[in-house]
Amino acid sequence: MPKGASGSNAAPVIIKRKKVVAGGGHHGGAWKVAYADFVTAMMAFFMLMWLLNATTEKQRKGLADYFAPTISISRVSGGGSGTMQGESVFAQDALPQNGTGATSFMPESRISRDDVSQDAGQDAEMDATLADIERVFLERVVESANGNALMAHLATRVTDEGLVLTLSDLPDAPLFTGLAEPTATVETLLTLMGELAGLADNDLAIAAHVRRVPIVVAKDPVWDETEGRVRVAREILISSGLSTRRVQRVVAHADSKADVTAPTHARNNRLEIIFLR
Numbered sequence: 001m002p003k004g005a006s007g008s009n010a011a012p013v014i015i016k017r018k019k020v021v022a023g024g025g026h027h028g029g030a031w032k033v034a035y036a037d038f039v040t041a042m043m044a045f046f047m048l049m050w051l052l053n054a055t056t057e058k059q060r061k062g063l064a065d066y067f068a069p070t071i072s073i074s075r076v077s078g079g080g081s082g083t084m085q086g087e088s089v090f091a092q093d094a095l096p097q098n099g100t101g102a103t104s105f106m107p108e109s110r111i112s113r114d115d116v117s118q119d120a121g122q123d124a125e126m127d128a129t130l131a132d133i134e135r136v137f138l139e140r141v142v143e144s145a146n147g148n149a150l151m152a153h154l155a156t157r158v159t160d161e162g163l164v165l166t167l168s169d170l171p172d173a174p175l176f177t178g179l180a181e182p183t184a185t186v187e188t189l190l191t192l193m194g195e196l197a198g199l200a201d202n203d204l205a206i207a208a209h210v211r212r213v214p215i216v217v218a219k220d221p222v223w224d225e226t227e228g229r230v231r232v233a234r235e236i237l238i239s240s241g242l243s244t245r246r247v248q249r250v251v252a253h254a255d256s257k258a259d260v261t262a263p264t265h266a267r268n269n270r271l272e273i274i275f276l277r
Contacts, residue, residue, distance in 0.1 A: 130163040162276040169269035180228030194240025202275040205249040211268035212255040226252035
């Protein structure tokens, strides 16, 4: 066909344009939710570890009781006398009494009476034991060579702590000379006590006191005196047969506890040997 003719056999050119999308596209947000749950769980875990370390066993028990599934009549409930210092309506003081001083739920008074009765029996038995020790000791002192002179230094009493045997100075007859040199009087009395201790199982405590120095001195000797005298008393008791394991306490009181009104009186120089309950 001649050039310029209206018809042509050439194939048309088709141009395709591909649209390019920047980025990787939308993948969803499920991972964010999972990460948030993980962080929350870790925070709760570390808070639990901190609470376990920062609370006592009693507080943890209270927390456990608080969150435990209980019914309203449970004795241990969230509002009970526990961690938050609250008072439960089921407490002993709040429940109605059944005429015996206790309640049907918690008969504490019955248990208390049994405990008191048992303790009273044990106290009575110990009082009898201490009375026997006191009687035997006084008999041995009286029967000794200078019984009357020794008795003038001696005083006995039974207290809540035990049997207290007190050895005191007399104005003209001291128990120690110098700082802590024992006289024959205190050696005899302590030897009798050491022998007496073999007849009982009670442990012993030893205490020393001295009177206040009547004049002002550069160095107050009262502490050195009581320390030396209580040590000497312990050595004499042990040499008389007392086991070292039975000496539970050795105390030097200096002049802090006067036995008589006048702090400089000779009777404030004293030893106390206690047969403990």
